[in-house]
Amino acid sequence: MNPYTVSIQETSNNTIVKFELNQFITKHQSFEFNNIDDAKNSPLAQQLFYLPFVKKVYISSNFIAIERFNIVEWPDVQEEVAEQITEYLNSGGVVITDTTTVKKVPITVYAESTPNPAVIKFVANKKLVTATYEFTSIDDAKVSPLATELFHFPFVKSVFMEDNYISVTKYDMAEWETITMELREFIRTFIENGKEVVNANAQEALNITSEKLDETYESRDDTSKEIINILEEYIKPAVASDGGNIQFESYNPETKTVKVILQGACSGCPSSTFTLKNGIENMLKEMLKGRVETVEALNG
Numbered sequence: 001m002n003p004y005t006v007s008i009q010e011t012s013n014n015t016i017v018k019f020e021l022n023q024f025i026t027k028h029q030s031f032e033f034n035n036i037d038d039a040k041n042s043p044l045a046q047q048l049f050y051l052p053f054v055k056k057v058y059i060s061s062n063f064i065a066i067e068r069f070n071i072v073e074w075p076d077v078q079e080e081v082a083e084q085i086t087e088y089l090n091s092g093g094v095v096i097t098d099t100t101t102v103k104k105v106p107i108t109v110y111a112e113s114t115p116n117p118a119v120i121k122f123v124a125n126k127k128l129v130t131a132t133y134e135f136t137s138i139d140d141a142k143v144s145p146l147a148t149e150l151f152h153f154p155f156v157k158s159v160f161m162e163d164n165y166i167s168v169t170k171y172d173m174a175e176w177e178t179i180t181m182e183l184r185e186f187i188r189t190f191i192e193n194g195k196e197v198v199n200a201n202a203q204e205a206l207n208i209t210s211e212k213l214d215e216t217y218e219s220r221d222d223t224s225k226e227i228i229n230i231l232e233e234y235i236k237p238a239v240a241s242d243g244g245n246i247q248f249e250s251y252n253p254e255t256k257t258v259k260v261i262l263q264g265a266c267s268g269c270p271s272s273t274f275t276l277k278n279g280i281e282n283m284l285k286e287m288l289k290g291r292v293e294t295v296e297a298l299n300g
Contacts, residue, residue: 002203004089006082010074011065015055017074019085020063021130023203025095027194028107028126031059043094047084053077059095062127109188111180114167114243114265118157120176121243121265122187123165128197132245133161134263143202146190155179160245160264161197167243167264223291224251227258230287235280239266246280249298256293258284 002023009018031042034056039045045057048066056067064085068074089095112121133144136158141147146166147159155174160167168183170176191197217228228248239246244266249259260280281295 002201004086006086008078008082009063013067014074015070016065016067017078017081018063018065019082021089022062023130023200024061025064025089026059026061027196028061028128028191029096029194030061031096033057033059041097043097044085044088047088047093048081051077051081051084062130107188107192109184109191111184112243116169116244116265116267118172119167119169119243119265120180120183121165121167122184124187124191125164126191127164128166128191129161129163131203132263133159133198133202134245135159144198145195146187146197149186149190150183153179153183158267160243160267162240162245162264165243169265169267221251221253223253223288224248226288227251227284227292230284231260231280234283242266253291256291257296258292258294259296259298261298 005022007020007022009020011018031045033039033042033045033049036046036049039049039057042057042059044064045059048054048057048064053068053072054066055069058065058067066081068077106125108125109122112123114121133147135141135144135147135151138148138151141151141159144159144161147161150156150159150168155170156168157171158169160169166187170179217225220228231246231248235246242265244262244264246266247261247263249261251258258280280297281292284292284295
């Protein structure tokens with residue numbers, strides 16, 4: 001089982017801090033507890049209320065938000081709280097018992113067109129996955145119950161998931177006008193019913209845990225690291241808005257060639273492939289003068 005890790009996130013309210021997790025702890029449900037009695041069905045929340053400065057606990061799919069009393073400042077205690085949450089979860093502690101009353105949060109999903117006419121992006125109002133996944137067949141999708149179900153639609157060619165959206169690529173046999181509503185409603189109902197989008201051990205099974213990614217990054221040469229950082233900061237946000245993703249594949253210092261993998265809406269789209277290749281190429285040539293000459297874009 002992939003161990004839980006916690007990152008500390010500030011919020012616009014200086015009395016509230018979010019402790020974001022690398023995997024889900026509820027089935028896309030949200031819970032709010034105002035005191036220790038209120039939290040009788042959440043052993044985790046009850047433990048947190050034993051800290052004298054905890055005023056309110058909010059538990060959602062992949063984070064825990066805590067509001068404090070004014071007797072302390074967060075910088076003085078947040079590391080200790082993060083460590084306590086990590087130890088509790090990694091020791092098998094229960095987050096929510098089945099009898100807990102759920103604070104209903106309506107699930108909404110809307111469809112958004114992409115530069116690739118074969119791809120539609122379905123965006124939810126909740127975070128769906130904590131990593132990036134691409135499935136090109138039902139065999140690939142064993143770690144994702146949702147992707148597996150989507151492949152039962154005969155017109156679904158591939159499924160890409162990141163953050164709060166799912167990009168679906170269709171075969172030419174169907175037109176979006178006739179299938180978009182069906183897919184949108186199917187995805188919305190699946191999430192609303194609290195089903196797993198991906199299995200809890202998906203990252204471990206696919207070898208994409210944060211620890212593995214860090215190991216891979218650290219083993220690369222300095223120029224490759226610079227390229228990865230440029231892609232992360234300047235390219236990925238724009239690509240994600242179009243329902244796609246870009247991954248660094250390799251760098252050859254002798255030929256000064258960079259290879260990247262295009263996923264989701266970017267994969268197989270002639271216009272976006274050309275635009276991305278040239279856009280990335282120009283940016284890398286400018287920012288890494290003399291070290292990059294060519295970028296090869298590969299479809300995922």
